Amino acid sequence: MARVRRRSTTRNRSSFTLLLVLAGLLVVLIVLHVIGPLKPVEGVVLRLLRPGMSATQTVGSETGGLFSTLSGIGSLPKENAVLREEVDRLLVEAARVEELERENALLREQLGFVEEAQAETVPALVIGQPPFAEFQLIVLDKGERDGVHEGDTVVLSNGLLVGRVLSVSTATSEVLLLTDSHSSVHTVVQGSRANGIVEGDRGLGLLLTSVPHESELKVGDRVVTTGLAGQFPKGLLVGTIEDAPDPGNDLFREARVKPVVDFDQLEFVFVITAS
Amino acid sequence: MTRTFSIAVSLLLMLLLQVSFFPAVLSYSLSPHLILVGVVMWVVLGSDDVAFAWAFAGGLLLDAFSPDLFGMQTLLLLVSAAVLILIRDGVVSSKSRWLHVSLSIVGSLIVLLVPLAIRPLMRVFIPEVLVPRYGWVLLALLFGTFVLNVLATIVMKPLFTRLTTLFLYVEKRRATKPFGV
Numbered sequence: 001m002a003r004v005r006r007r008s009t010t011r012n013r014s015s016f017t018l019l020l021v022l023a024g025l026l027v028v029l030i031v032l033h034v035i036g037p038l039k040p041v042e043g044v045v046l047r048l049l050r051p052g053m054s055a056t057q058t059v060g061s062e063t064g065g066l067f068s069t070l071s072g073i074g075s076l077p078k079e080n081a082v083l084r085e086e087v088d089r090l091l092v093e094a095a096r097v098e099e100l101e102r103e104n105a106l107l108r109e110q111l112g113f114v115e116e117a118q119a120e121t122v123p124a125l126v127i128g129q130p131p132f133a134e135f136q137l138i139v140l141d142k143g144e145r146d147g148v149h150e151g152d153t154v155v156l157s158n159g160l161l162v163g164r165v166l167s168v169s170t171a172t173s174e175v176l177l178l179t180d181s182h183s184s185v186h187t188v189v190q191g192s193r194a195n196g197i198v199e200g201d202r203g204l205g206l207l208l209t210s211v212p213h214e215s216e217l218k219v220g221d222r223v224v225t226t227g228l229a230g231q232f233p234k235g236l237l238v239g240t241i242e243d244a245p246d247p248g249n250d251l252f253r254e255a256r257v258k259p260v261v262d263f264d265q266l267e268f269v270f271v272i273t274a275s
Numbered sequence: 276m277t278r279t280f281s282i283a284v285s286l287l288l289m290l291l292l293q294v295s296f297f298p299a300v301l302s303y304s305l306s307p308h309l310i311l312v313g314v315v316m317w318v319v320l321g322s323d324d325v326a327f328a329w330a331f332a333g334g335l336l337l338d339a340f341s342p343d344l345f346g347m348q349t350l351l352l353l354v355s356a357a358v359l360i361l362i363r364d365g366v367v368s369s370k371s372r373w374l375h376v377s378l379s380i381v382g383s384l385i386v387l388l389v390p391l392a393i394r395p396l397m398r399v400f401i402p403e404v405l406v407p408r409y410g411w412v413l414l415a416l417l418f419g420t421f422v423l424n425v426l427a428t429i430v431m432k433p434l435f436t437r438l439t440t441l442f443l444y445v446e447k448r449r450a451t452k453p454f455g456v
Contacts, residue, residue, distance in 0.1 A: 015323035019357055022331045026353070029335070030346040042339050049291075049336075056291040060299025067300070129298030130340040131306035131420070134391070134413065139294070139340060166342055174342065204412055264302050 043143070043170035050141055050171055053127040061267055121155075121270040122146050127172070136180035136200065138163075138266055143171040153232050153272040160261050161185070161225060161236040162269050173271070178238065179206065179263050186228045187238055191221040198223060198238050198257055206239055206257035217244035217255050233272060278442045285438070286329060289313055290336050297423075305416065307423035310337060311382050314352055315428055316435040318359040319375045330356040343390070344401065351389060355382045379428035383421045391417075 032038040072079070124146075128139035142148050152165040154175045163177040176183055183200040187208065194215030196208045208223060221241045227234025237260055244255040289309040297306035310333035317326035334349025341348055359378045371377070391413075 015327060015360065016357070018324055018327050019353060022327055022353060023350075026331070026346055026349050033345040045336070046339055049287075052287070052291050053295045056295035057299050060296040063296075064300040128295040128340070129304045129306075130294055130337075131298050131304050131308070132341060132343075135342050136304060137340075137342065169339075174340065176342070201412070264304075 040170070046143075046169045047171040050127060053139065054125060054141060057125075057127050057267075061265070064265075120147075120273050122148060122273055123268065123270055124148075124154075124173075125268060126266045130174075135182070136177040136263070137166070138175045138177060138269075140173045140175060140269065140271070141171070142271060143173050144168050145170050147273045148173045148271050149273065153236070154269050155236060155272060156261060157268075157270060159236050161232060161238050162261055162263075162266065164232070165271065175269075177263055178261070179204065179259065185232055185238065186226045187223045188226045189215070189217060189221050189223055189241065191218055192216040194253075195226065196223075196253075196255075205242075206259055208241070208255040208257050209252065211253040211255065213247055213251055213253055215253060217241055217253060219244060223257055277445055281438065281442070282325060282329070283332075286310075286313065286333055286336075290333060294337075294340060305419050305423065307427035308383065308386060308420060309427060309431075310334070310352060311355060311386050312379065312424060312427045312431055313435075314356050315359060315375060315378045315382050316431055318356065318363055318378060319432070320435060320439050322439070323356075323360055326356045326360070327353065344397070347390065351386050354389075355385045358382075358385060375428050375432050376425060379425050380421075383424045387417050387420060 029038060033042075122142050124140040124142040126138050127141045130137050130139065140148070140154075148165060148168050150165055150168055154162040154165060156162060161178055163175045163180070163183065166174045166176040168174075177200070178185065178198070179200040181200050185198050186195070187198045188195050189208075189211075192215055194211050194217060196211035196215075199207050199209055201207050208217075211217065219241055223238045223241065225232045225234060225236040225238060239257040239259045242256045242258040244253070247253040289312070293306050293309040298304045310329070313333065314326050314330045317323070317329055330352035331349060334352040337348040337352075338345050359382055362378065362381060363374065
């Protein structure tokens with residue numbers, strides 16, 4: 001019995017020596033990270049992990065998609081009818097927008113306006129979603145060598161705002177999603193032209209805040225970026241107003257915004273690298 | 276060598292599942308903390324050195340993805356490993372049927388709740404620290420991760436036990452054939 005206890009004590013002692021060594025090594029690594037020499041090594045590690053992450057993410061997405069298809073079979077006919085209606089409405093709107101764009105271009109030409117610079121985009125695959133309950137992040141398979149920089153805007157192909165690049169390594173980048181509680185974007189409501197700030201609601205949705213009390217907010221109104229402060233490009237669709245409660249005696253109004261992007265099903269995005 | 280290689284491969288596999296697979300399958304980026312589950316398993320199986328090495332390597336890999344200060348995940352996992360070893364040796368009987376579940380609960384509490392408590396304090400000294408909005412939504416997400424951790428521990432236990440048995444078998448065979456004949 002005494003021998004067993006002695007052996008256990010010796011084992012514990014050697015384990016805690018290892019713990020001390022690892023803690024010391026961690027301090028050295030933290031210092032190297034802060035000074036900078038560790039960054040290339042981190043880049044290499046992430047680059048090596050990239051293929052594995054990409055494959056695992058694909059398998060995960062397909063598995064998740066299969067589950068959601070199976071669970072949603074019952075509601076498919078109803079959803080289909082709603083989507084058909086939406087497609088018809090969007091077709092009409094697209095035709096109208098095309099006409100307006102042509103008219104706009106013509107008027108700009110006549111007034112001698114300089115053509116707006118087109119945004120350069122880098123297509124990127126979502127290869128991971130680090131699961132930290134406090135942060136809503138995605139990892140992209142494009143990094144510094146592809147021209148991605150910290151602070152770049154990330155969108156879906158059709159101009160729907162996804163988030164902003166938080167950090168970049170050589171071959172990968174981390175994006176803070178719009179739904180994260182650290183995200184905020186200056187926006188305008190298309191119907192009433194009311195300005196406000198859209199903030200992430202801890203991964204669950206979006207909140208439109210700081211809207212002047214007298215502004216009119218209607219359910220279904222679209223909320224787009226204003227481009228103010230150079231944070232995000234102008235005109236990116238953020239979502240639609242879902243609920244706009246009466247502000248009572250408050251100085252500012254608030255509304256719940258329904259995101260147009262399904263942040264749980266992100267697979268392919270675009271990084272706006274220059275404008 | 277085979278043992279170290281197998282442990283390294285299992286660590287990478289668990290990391291990929293935690294970072295890429297589960298968040299894609301489950302909603303709201305929910306995923307079990309499989310690196311922590313690994314630490315719990317090695318502590319339960321009595322491989323303390325492996326538990327520390329696993330916590331260190333897994334923590335560093337998680338730190339590469341974390342928007343937190345570099346080293347925070349590693350430190351949390353190392354502290355968890357140390358606390359779990361102390362609990363196994365002093366509080367819960369190492370022969371208890373529920374040892375893995377108890378350790379998983381304690382480990383999850385450390386890894387999930389400690390950062391929430393210390394972040395506002397850290398912000399006083401380091402302004403770059405991101406402090407989340409505290410509220411019931413965050414609590415619900417943390418609770419979800421907590422439940423997933425416990426479930427993952429229950430599912431992973433037979434796998435880790437078999438892996439350890441395999442290592443012991445290989446080592447025994449090598450010992451009986453020292454020259455590989």
